[in-house]
Amino acid sequence: MEWNLLLKRLKVERQAEIKRGSMAKPLYRLQRFLRRAQLFLLFLGVAYIMAGSVLLLQRASLVVTQRGATSPPLPSLPSIPSPPRALELGMPPVRVGGYRDRSSRIMARGQGYQPGSPLDNRTGTRWLMSRNLEIRHLRRRWFHSLMTEKDMSQVERSTPRRNVPHKGSYIGCFLDNSKERALRGSVFTDFRKMTSTMCQDTCSARLNCTESVYLECSHSGYQFAGLEYGSECYCGNHITSLRVRDKECNLDCKGEKGSLCGGVGRLSVFTVEDMLPGQRRYRNVRYRGCFREPENSSSTSLVHVLQLNLTSQSCIEACMNKEFPLAMLRSPDCFCGYATPDFTLHEPAEEEHCSQSNTTEASLPSTLQRFYQVYQTPVQDSRCTEKNFLPEKSSSLVALSSFPGAGNTWVRHLIELATGYYTGSYYFDGTLYNRGFKGEKDYWKSGRTICVKTHESGRREIEMYDSVILLIRSPYRSLMAEFNRKCAGHLGYASDQHWKTKEWPEFVSSYASWWASHVLDWLRFGQRVLVVHFEELQTALVPRLRSIASFLNTTVTEDRLLCAESNQDGHFKRSGARQPTFDPFTPDMRGLIDGLIRVVDQALRDRNHTGLPLEYLPR
Structure with missing residues (x-):
């Protein structure tokens, strides 16, 4: 009897142990998982910190190198993509004198560029794949050189600028809003380097074209200068709003800490040096x-x-x-x-x-x-200077696509004036953001901008957009504009020495084909395309802007279009019309470019678009 009771007790204790073990097993597994997760998160954190440290060291080494470098007699040319290797393309290497062979291959492609026919045969497809490979390599090198130039320009701009003495005096803090501006003469923005001295000098016309690439050459002869939000400068001859307490202007200038530059809806107003009427000069x-x-x-x-x-x-x-x-x-x-x-x-x-x-x-x-x-x-037409992001996120993504040097930034400026909405960018250019392109910093897929700048032309990149404004400019002018930018920045010019170096022929042999491939790819893969010619915008600005606004499904008033026409130059026009003292295009270069022009013109007509302007076509 006692033996049976002992067996029963042992059996109950065994079942209790099994039950406790089954309950502890999940807890044990959870504990092991948490320990592994902690180690994994710790590993990710260390890797992130190490990667960030490497990037900082690389940038620091770039700054030290640039500061320690001595300037050569001739300004160094930024890295220019070299012609693709023969192994990458499956074709003979391109020599400086070998333009005609390449032109004949491009023309052969153009002759087969018919919807649904010879372009899809084995030869055309193989050629297109090889050309797309070349263009992708070229775009990557172009974008890398663009980012390198930005870093270099930031190093150059880190040099302190000489402060120009001024005789202006502080008046006070005034109300300001977008509908009733306190100063109505003109406005410019610099989100990085704005100071009270810069604003006053611009409004009084003491700042000339060589002192800053951010400003127009002269906004001559205003009596007052006002600063708002730490980065916006307004000029005018009359203050049309009420004065408020000085402590309401409480924002520092972006380029001068400790110096007040207005506030939110508040304008810090200064007088500028007064000049007699006969002494004023109006260069604008x-x-x-x-x-x-x-x-x-x-x-x-x-x-x-x-x-x-x-x-x-x-x-x-x-x-x-x-x-x-x-x-x-x-x-x-x-x-x-x-x-x-x-x-x-x-x-x-x-x-x-x-x-x-x-x-x-x-x-x-x-x-x-x-x-x-x-x-x-020089007074700025203020009827179209107010701009905002779209009130509601757009479900349609519109590209503003062009070859580099075709005037994309200028067209963005016109679209913003005409529609009142910011434009975005597939890239981020801090220089453009500092000039007032607030959409430059916005994520390009956010849907808050009316269109997005891009120079990409791969099929995958094209098919990400629902429609495109395809901006085309003469390849001769585009190539020269992009070469000027690479040598001397957005508003500068390449010297005669630059045009005579070997970089120029290599630049033409690489970039000319990109000009044609960019247009052909967007025509082939773009879903909804509006073709805009740069030269037509120059001669018939208002009608072309009206068609662009209609394509963007945006209503614009006639007064706003006329205002955009009045302010069309903005800050993006090179001063003067400086050109090389000789023709930089050799006969072989012209043979290549003229062949590309014929190809693109025929492709446009095959797609029921207007052909290239007559001034493009070879004579």
Whole structure:
């Protein structure tokens, strides 16, 4: 009996042990997993820190190298992609004198570029694959050289700039908002280096073109300079808002810590050195031409200015003081105003009408007294300067695609003026962001920008977009513009020595084919394509901007389009028209480029687009 009780007790204890073991097993497994996860996370953290340290050391070594380097007699040329190796392409290596062979191969491809036919045969497909491989290598080298140039430019810009003494004085802190600006003359932005001295010098026109690549050559003769958000500079001759407490202007300047540059909706206003009217120089004044007075003159809202001894100079100064972008002279009267739908400045008259209209003879018929001599003043047309991100995220991704040097940045500037929305970028260019392209820092797939800049042309990259504005510029001008940028930056020019070096022929042999391949790939793989020619934008800006806005499914007013036309140059135009003193294109180069032009022109026509402008085509 006792033996049976002992067996039962042992059996119960055994079952209890088994139960405890089954409960402890999952806890043991969980403990082992957590220990392994901790080790894994620790390993990832160490790897991340080591990778970051390596990058910092590499950048530090680049800075030390650049600071320690001595400048050679001739400015060094940034790395230019060398022609692809024969093994990569499966074709003979390209020599400087071998342009005609390559041109014939490209033309053969162009002759087969018919939808659904010879392009897909074995020879055409093999050629296209090899060319795409070459272009991908070239794009990677181009992007690497672009990032290298940014690092170099940051090192160069780290050198302290000489402060220009000024006689301006601080007035106070004033209200400011996007609808009613306190200063309405002109505006520019620098998110990295803005200082009160820079703003005052720009508004008073003491800063010339050689002192900064961020600013226009001259915003001449304003009386007041105001700073807001630490990075925005406004110029004007009248303060139109109320003064507030000085402590409400509490943001430091981006380029000068400890110096106040306004606040949120608050403007720190300074006076600038006053100059007598006869001492002012207006380098940004542009004569627009002779124009007939509109039939409904009241709709143009012109402001009549009465002056004794009226001259064009005094009329311009009077309209600048009243902060108007247009000065119109019809002796003995001076008028100030804006371009409007009734006064577009698109149909100039013969100059003799204005010369007769401005005579002092009273016997002239009344019809000859209705012509204006119109001048564009340095005052910025403020009707289109306000820009924002899209109010709602767009589900459609639109590319603004072009070959480097085709004017992509300029077209972005025009689109932002016309639509009022920021444009984005597949890349990040800190220089452009500092100039006011706020969309440059936004993720390119965010849907908050109206279109996205890209130079990519691979099939995978193209098919990521729902539609594209394909910007095309003459390959001759594009190649020269990109070579200028590589040698001397966004606003500089390559010297004659640069054009005579071996880098220029190598540059043409590599980049000319990219120009054609970029267009052909977007035509083939793009889902919805609007072709825009750079030269047509220059000659017919408003109609082309209207078609771009329609393609973007955005409504724009006529006043905003005219404002964009008035402010079209922005900060992106090279000063003057400097060109090499000799023709840099050899006959072999022209043979290659002319063949590419024929290929692209035929491809455009095959896809029911307008062909290339006549000035592109070989003669």
